[in-house]
Amino acid sequence: MVKVKARDLRGKKKEELLKQAEELKTELSALRVAKVTGGAASKLAKIRLVRKSIARVLTVINQTQKENLRKFYRGRKYKPLDLRPKKTRAMRRALSKHERSLKTDKQKRKERLYPMRKYAVRE
Numbered sequence: 001m002v003k004v005k006a007r008d009l010r011g012k013k014k015e016e017l018l019k020q021a022e023e024l025k026t027e028l029s030a031l032r033v034a035k036v037t038g039g040a041a042s043k044l045a046k047i048r049l050v051r052k053s054i055a056r057v058l059t060v061i062n063q064t065q066k067e068n069l070r071k072f073y074r075g076r077k078y079k080p081l082d083l084r085p086k087k088t089r090a091m092r093r094a095l096s097k098h099e100r101s102l103k104t105d106k107q108k109r110k111e112r113l114y115p116m117r118k119y120a121v122r123e
Contacts, residue, residue: 004053009060021057024050 004024009017028050034043066083073079103111 003049004056006056006060009057010064014061014064017057017061021054021061024054024057028054 004020009020012020028047031039031043031047031050034040035047069080070083073083
């Protein structure tokens with residue numbers, strides 16, 4: 001089996017990717033049997049390559065799935081937690097720009113009745 005390239009996998013459909021992953025897994029199990037029975041050195045070296053190929057296929061599946069979810073939830077008010085921006089806990093809980101600018105009725109009244117005093121400065 002030739003090394004699987006992620007860019008080649010991205011164009012494939014999910015069913016094809018799952019089928020390829022299954023084929024790689026069966027190949028891996030055959031290689032492991034060969035390892036136990038004392039197979040050739042070339043087969044032993046191939047185990048790592050097949051494992052990495054399986055990881056690549058599964059990674060592409062997961063990435064495309066997440067990308068599709070991002071498209072689905074774009075522009076919605078609520079999103080799943082794993083699609084929201086991570087940031088830090090404090091940043092996520094901080095007030096928004098709009099919430100910061102809001103003033104209570106008491107604050108508004110106080111500002112209206114007691115505006116900032118203006119002083120004429122002489123030089």
